[in-house]
Amino acid sequence: MPDLSYHLWYLITGLGGPALTLPLAIAIALWLALGYSWRMAAGWLLLLGMAIGVVTVTKLAFLGWGVGVRELDFTGLSGHAMLSTAVYPVALFLMLLPARSKFRLVGVLFGLAAGIAVGMSRVVLSAHSPSEAITGCIVGAVTALLFVRWSWDAEPGRLSAVPVAVSLMMLTVGLHGVHVPTxxxxxxxxxxxxxxxxxxxxxxxxxxxxxxxxxxxxxxxxxxxxxxxxxxxxxx
Structure with a gap:
């Protein structure tokens, strides 16, 4: 793990909180509906909803019945890791959708890196085991990449990248560190x-x-x- 201060790790882990990532996901869906199509917006929410369902089921199984893998110290997928790895690549993809393919690809990779950093922070802060963070990142990455692949050739409407970027960044800054008792x-x-x-x-x-x-x-x-x-x- 990178040798960072705990304060910085807490800042990183805050990027994966549901109080931030879920509003970002809804904002992404609204922009998709406004600038592209309701079909794209519904597809994004459906994929994310399925990923959230997987995380929730694994947590319910452990908390209620003790279903897990002792050898891997696995008690349920990390929701922070899954949400950040799903949401940030799609957010950057949406911002860069009118741009050239190579810029979109760089944005998606940067978003995946941000999600992986959140997953690492969950391990450093002893909130999750490595297996839980890794599986959370995998489910989130699959969710994001499925949506990106499906939407790669979308024709942009009247949507400018500037208001999208500004609104998503304002949400990120404004909701960072907000906690909900999930x-x-x-x-x-x-x-x-x-x-x-x-x-x-x-x-x-x-x-x-x-x-x-x-x-x-x-x-x-x-x-x-x-x-x-x-x-x-x-x-x-």
Whole structure:
């Protein structure tokens, strides 16, 4: 890993937060609909939604049922890594869509590098294991590259690159560091669906100290939701 200060790693990891990347994804869809077609916008949201679904399912499976891979220290894909690796290449592709192909390619590669940097930050900050960050980056990269390949030859409409770039950069600056409790929401859903009174936690799961949290009445589950939301496997 590059020898960077923790402050810088925190700045990098903030680029992958859902409070930033999801508004960026919606802004991308709006610009696609305005300057190109609603079909492109819907395709982008569909691909991203599928990737988010994959991340969510892996997290629910671990938190609710302890489904993971101990040998790889895998408890679910990194949402930060997936979102950043999916969103930033597409954002730069959209900005550079009216430009020559080589500039578009450079933009996509730069976006992928930014997403990989976010994935690395999740490992450095002990929010995720390497396997979780790598798989998150892979799913995000596949999502971005599928959309870019599909949209590569799109004919630009009346959309100028300047307002697109300015709006996306303003969102990035304005929402960087904003936090939403996605891990709490996913944990809440996992406990509701599994019927368990507490989620699986990485350290105890790796040590094999328990295999199935005990079930509890719904009222008791509701009363015990607050304490477990700070987990060793970090945020999204």
């Amino acid at each position: 891990q709490r929401w996913v944990t809440h859903i996992a406990l509701k669906v599994s019927g368990h009174d507490r989620p699986f936690i990485r350290a105890r799961w790796k040590a094999g100290r328990y295999d199935s949290p005990s079930a509890a009445p719904l009222s008791q589950t509701q009363n015990t939701l607050a304490p477990p939301v700070i987990l060793n496997n970090g945020n999204v």
